[in-house]
Amino acid sequence: MSANAAATAHSSAQTTTAVTLASVTVSFRLADGGAYKAVENATLDVADGEFVAIVGPTGCGKSTLLNIAAGLIAPSLGRVDIFGVELATLNRQAGYLFQADSLFPWKTALENVAIGLETSGTPPAAARERAQIWLTRVGLGSFGDRYPHMLSGGQRKRVGLAQVLIRDPKILLMDEPFGPLDAQTRQIMGNQLLDLWSADRKAVLFVTHDLEEAIALSDRVVIMSAGPAAHIIGDWRVALARPRDIAEVKLERAFHDIHREIWQVLKSEVMKGYAQTGGG
């Protein structure tokens, strides 16, 4: 299995590339006038239909990379291409599932999902109809009239997923979407995500700090170093068969092999990150 390891992103040159980050560096200006380099010289390709997980220690700028790909922030250096076209404004082809609560608290679950279509001109009635289908798809068909505060954390995430997917984005950006959930819910959500994804294989960029989750879900695992000036230090292809069941795939021999291999690299970075953030 180790023959697959360290395969570079460029091995998939045949298929179209959905997201290209070319030597991207991101610096933030600090309040005291200094600059903080969050990400340095990151180069990453995500092929169309590919599920890529980015794993790194806390505070390593994983979310920054997603924000770059989403066009929410512009890189200080380097360039971002989306399907071969340089990204200048917001990435209109991407759906973004945020780490923090991002539903509109004043809209019901159904309205929250429908708004994704309404913004692009779908009449409200039709948007609601589609929204109901999507709510059912994420298992919340009878929760349409609930406001976000009446839903559990996992339910809110699923509404968020429906809100993003109803727009049928070509690229899906996910920032530790299952972070705050308990282990069982994470597993269920992971399987649900794989189900939905396998239906039409979008390009996915999935940020997590959980290596097991990353391997179980994705085609490729990218490891980032501890910040500041975080950079990409490893890129592994996950050669596990699909469709996968998250709980079962973790029992496979191949899973353990690749996990051990990646963990060797990740471990020292995690310790560095831990030392820097004081364990926070």
Next chain:
Amino acid sequence: MQRAKLITLQLLVAVASLVLWHLLTAIPVGDKPLLPPFFFSTPLDVAARVVKWFAEGTIWRHLWITLTEAILAFVIGSVAGVLVGFWFARQPLVAAVLDPYVKMFNALPRIVLAPIFTLWFGLGIMSKVALGVTLVFFIVFFNVYQGVKEVSPTVLANARMLGMSERQLMRHVYWPSALSWMFSSLHTSVGFAVVGAVVGEYLGSAAGLGYLILQAEGTFDIAGVFAGMFVLAAFVIVIDTLVTMVEKRLLVWRPLAAETRT
């Protein structure tokens, strides 16, 4: 606690206070009551006065005037507060430049403006409305300003990723957020609209509840003063109940502490 029991206890407080008031003003200790009725009136006199006002129907005109002033002050103050609040929140430069002036006006005890408003707008209702507006405006303004500025950055980023235009952001994000802040201060701003009306009347007018109280005071008619206060209190409670009903309808999406889940 059960509702019936609670209401019983609440009524008990009212009855006890009235009885105490009655005893202190009506029962002589030695040669005279502890509280002279000339200064404290008696509950029966006050009740008789209230009944008389309603029986003769003279009170309605005053109530109507005060209500009109309060509603006008609330509506004008709120609309202005919402507009300026939005403007400030969306134009940080404007907000920064005008900030000291806003603070200055807000720090000013509004009652000193009353004589000026009387000079400008006369003794009619407009001078009272103007006073109420200056009170309501700042409450609504600060809340809307805060509401627009404190939209969660994640919700905002999500809205943009979902493809919202500036107009849609306004309608689906800023506006509901600002409204929720405004409504959370609804009780305060409606209360201040009434305060503005009554204080304005008290300082110079020809009608309204404030006028009624002022007239009674001018003739040492303490029963009239107390009767005016009770009518005013009842009036405010009715308005406050209506506000609570409106609030419940409009803020249905907001979590009550007990039912929030995580």
